[in-house]
Amino acid sequence: MERDLALDILVAYEKDHTYLNIALNHALNSHQVKNDLVTALVYGTIQYRLRLEYELKAHIQGKRVKVTERMLLLMSMYEHLYMHMPDYAIVDSSVALAKKRRGARAASFVNAVLRSSFAQPADLSSLSEDDYLSIITSHPLWLVKMLKKQYGLETTKKILASDNEVPIKCARVNTLKISREALIQKDPRFKASPYTKDAVYYEGGNIAHTQAFKEGIVTIQDESSQCVAQLLSPQPGMQVLDMCAAPGSKTTHLAALMDNQGTIDAFDLYKHKIALINDNASRLGATIINAQVGDATNLETFGKKQYDAILLDGPCTGLGVLARKVEIRYHEPSAMDEIIPIQKKLLENAYQLCKMGGNIVYSTCTINKKENEKQVATFVKDHPDMRVVEEKTILPFDMHSDGFYMCLLKKDEL
Structure with a gap:
């Protein structure tokens, strides 16, 4: 049943080019199965796809392989290489699946490819x-x-x-409702992070299923992401702008740092994403957030208002979150060429909206310096009244978290 469902998800993902987590969650919500096994098969197959394809290539011998057979072969090779399942069990169940889905000819093909590839692993020694x-x-x-x-x-x-490592289950303590010490005393499955003051690691199952999450005393947020609002460090009473706010993790963190005093205007392009921001704000008791649909690349979206502090968590290639969003690694590099001008426009709008003496934090969940350090260097060069106060890159291995870039900029009087 689990392999059957995993194959369904992989085939749907391959055909529809949908987000892997969306395809997985939709399928799991519709079936009573062992979630962990299905998740491991689906994510592992896509995560290690290049290696799996390399192992299979010589044994497919240039044949055009239908989607179902292709994804079944990849999943089977993943089980062989990384889950260390018995080869006979992999072959038997894969052949049965192929026969049920695609008939005897497909089953014979799958049987031959798997037996051959398991017996003759690819030689990697001659590669550069x-x-x-x-x-x-x-x-x-x-x-x-x-x-x-x-x-x-x-x-x-x-x-x-x-x-390629499994991400830590990390949450942020909602200090509007509880302290980190009180949370840990209430539920010892939460452990304090040694790196940041509001982060906790969870040693149980799904954080979203905990009472702490339902009560709004914690929210799911990666540790490096938590550093962004802390870097902006908005004070109670400030007028704050979050330009690209959905789903609201950083927005609600800003509200907590401001102790629910002041205002936060939060924008995003899509109505359904505004609903996510409002849902998060409601659960966490963040009452100063004004979430609105708006295009942050269009300066007219914001009217004539100016802000003490601005968070621009910009769109990016996502190269810092490959452990979580495994399919991103296979995106075309041309995506960078499309997104860099958008980042530049957003920074320009942030500049126009920032009060004299105000602060801007520009952040991304990528580790590509063209989108980060080089983008900021160009921005500062174009705006002599802007200066870099603090700039840092968190690499994925630094805190066993997402890779993130963030830069605190100040607008000075010339």
Whole structure:
């Protein structure tokens, strides 16, 4: 049943090009199965896809393989390489699945490819260093080369390894309702992070199913993401803008840091995402958030209002969250060319909306320096009254968290 459902999800993902987590959650909500096994099969197959395809390539021998057979072969190879299932069990169940779904001919093909590929693993020894890193960690070659150029070989190896690790279950204590110490006393499954003051790690199952989450005393938020609002450090009573706010994790953190005093205007492009912000704010008791539909690239969206502090958590390539969103690694590099001008426009609008003496935090969940340090350097060069106060990059292995970039900028009088 679990393999059947996992194959359904993988085929739907491959055909529809939907987000993997959406396809997975939809399927799991419709079936009573072992969620952990299905999740492992689905995410693992996509996460290690390059390696799996490399192992299968010689045994497929250039044949055009239908979607169902292709995803079944990839899933089976994942079980062989990473779940260490008995080969006979993998072959038997895969052949049965292929026969049920696609008939005897497909079953015969799957049987031959799996038996051959399991018996003759691919030789990786002749690959170049970059090609080897690409295949063994299942990151596209362009990404390996880019990271190596920007961070050096040893740091790149650490990044690639971190991207394939299971993320820590991390939450943020909602200090509008409880202290971290009181939360841990109330539920000892939460443990204090050694890195940031509001972060806790959870040693149970799904955080969203806990009473603490339902009561709004914690919210799910990665630790590096929590550093963003702390860097802006808005004070009670301030007029604050969150330009790209959904789903509201950072917005509600801003409200907590302001002790629910002042105002936060929060914008996002889509009505359904505004609903997410409002739902989060309601659950957490963040009462100073005014969530609105609006295009942050259009300055007219904001009227003539100016702000003491602005958070611009910009759209980006997401290269810091590959452990969580495994399919992002296979996006085309041309996505960077499309997003950098949008980031630049958003920064320009943030500048126009910031009061003299005010602060802006520009942040992304990517570790690509073209979207981060270089973007900020160009912005500051174009605006001599803006200066960098603090700039930092959190790499995925630093806190076993998402990779994040953040920069605190101040608007000075010339």
